[in-house]
Amino acid sequence: MNPLLHKLQPYPFERLRQLFADLTPASEKSAISLSIGEPRHPSPPFVLEALAASLDKLANYPATAGLEALRGSIANWLTRRFALAGIDPAHQVLPVNGTREALFAFAQAVLTPGENGLVMMPNPFYQIYEGAALLAGAQPHFINCTPETGFLPDFAAVTEDQWRRCRLLYLCSPGNPTGAVLPQEQLQGLIALAREHDFVIASDECYSEIYREEDDPPPGLLQACAAMGDSDYRNCVVFHSLSKRSNLPGLRSGFVAGDAEILRDFLLYRTYHGSAMPLHHQLASIAAWEDEAHVRENRQRYRDKFSAVLAILDGHLEVQAPDAGFYLWPRTPLPDTEFARALYEGENVTVLPGRFLARDCGGVNPGESRVRMALVAEQAECEEAARRIVGLLLRLGR
Numbered sequence: 001m002n003p004l005l006h007k008l009q010p011y012p013f014e015r016l017r018q019l020f021a022d023l024t025p026a027s028e029k030s031a032i033s034l035s036i037g038e039p040r041h042p043s044p045p046f047v048l049e050a051l052a053a054s055l056d057k058l059a060n061y062p063a064t065a066g067l068e069a070l071r072g073s074i075a076n077w078l079t080r081r082f083a084l085a086g087i088d089p090a091h092q093v094l095p096v097n098g099t100r101e102a103l104f105a106f107a108q109a110v111l112t113p114g115e116n117g118l119v120m121m122p123n124p125f126y127q128i129y130e131g132a133a134l135l136a137g138a139q140p141h142f143i144n145c146t147p148e149t150g151f152l153p154d155f156a157a158v159t160e161d162q163w164r165r166c167r168l169l170y171l172c173s174p175g176n177p178t179g180a181v182l183p184q185e186q187l188q189g190l191i192a193l194a195r196e197h198d199f200v201i202a203s204d205e206c207y208s209e210i211y212r213e214e215d216d217p218p219p220g221l222l223q224a225c226a227a228m229g230d231s232d233y234r235n236c237v238v239f240h241s242l243s244k245r246s247n248l249p250g251l252r253s254g255f256v257a258g259d260a261e262i263l264r265d266f267l268l269y270r271t272y273h274g275s276a277m278p279l280h281h282q283l284a285s286i287a288a289w290e291d292e293a294h295v296r297e298n299r300q301r302y303r304d305k306f307s308a309v310l311a312i313l314d315g316h317l318e319v320q321a322p323d324a325g326f327y328l329w330p331r332t333p334l335p336d337t338e339f340a341r342a343l344y345e346g347e348n349v350t351v352l353p354g355r356f357l358a359r360d361c362g363g364v365n366p367g368e369s370r371v372r373m374a375l376v377a378e379q380a381e382c383e384e385a386a387r388r389i390v391g392l393l394l395r396l397g398r
């Protein structure tokens with residue numbers, strides 16, 4: 001077997017299962033899970049109809065590059081959403097089966113075997129970045145996200161030598177779990193560094209459509225290029241998904257877009273990897289990318305939920321409203337693992353200890369004493385969870 005497999009860390013949900021193994025939750029209270037970031041608002045009916053109407057396409061093999069029509073609607077969406085001067089759907093857009101597989105596969109395609117380059121990523125982080133780096137034989141390099149840097153990666157702490165050794169930089173904006181958004185000027189600074197040191201930026205923007213202010217959407221990496229008058233998007237690739245935007249996590253539909261040379265090679269990799277999107281999923285995806293009404297409605301649901309939950313937690317838990325995304329990242333009055341255990345045992349509410357999402361780096365684990373709460377359930381259930389958290393805090397005398 002590939003010895004690099006042994007470098008993979010246990011996935012956070014496995015660690016959570018072990019953390020709770022000896023506990024029996026309060027059975028008189030219904031179970032509420034805030035630990036998994038799976039969207040639970042209803043999928044748009046018109047997308048399901050488009051999916052059902054194209055089931056006959058199961059008779060055909062799909063092409064890895066995807067349908068021209070899908071790449072066209074994605075290019076139109078990108079141009080509208082990120083104020084691009086243009087993007088070539090034939091060479092600068094590629095459908096993927098959700099961003100998870102693409103974020104993983106991308107590292108395998110981009111990194112040179114045996115080079116042992118650095119793959120930089122935020123800390124805490126989406127676990128796939130680390131696994132992708134390790135299985136590509138590269139070295140993960142974590143950049144802490146703390147309150148001192150507004151929960152954004154502390155890029156100032158990266159040395160010149162580390163930038164020189166960097167081959168791939170994963171960004172996550174809006175961030176999971178912090179909800180922090182990288183401003184456009186900072187993205188432009190990173191683009192300049194990527195071109196100077198010739199590394200690739202993989203910008204995971206899968207939460208970009210869940211934001212608080214309707215007239216202030218998070219900027220994206222391609223937008224930052226466009227604002228510099230650049231439509232080659234050199235060294236830059238973005239990752240987007242219908243999972244959160246359109247409540248379609250089971251459709252496994254997303255795309256990558258950006259630098260045409262990188263995407264040409266990534267397409268070659270994917271052809272061998274065998275990761276073409278089924279045709280009926282592609283046709284349903286076209287319907288989803290071409291509609292914004294359901295996305296606005298989805299954002300409003302999250303906004304209402306965040307306001308209600310934050311009002312309940314106010315004065316009890318140290319927590320701030322995130323810029324975007326659907327997570328809260330509060331500081332806990334006890335160590336995060338103890339807080340999660342007490343909440344599960346006493347209130348039957350599951351949250352994810354922050355340390356499971358981060359690594360020790362520079363003498364700190366930026367997830368310690370924080371938990372991730374995914375507000376994905378319906379509002380009443382999220383409010384009930386918040387009330388139970390307050391109940392626990394009062395019992396603990398906090």
Ligand SMILES: Cc1ncc(COP(=O)(O)O)c(C=O)c1O
Nearest residue numbers: 037098099100126176206241243
């Ligand atoms: C930061 C981040 N990136 C990517 C993904 C993967 O999403 P999908 O594969 O559904 O597009 C997730 C899912 O939770 C995520 O949190």
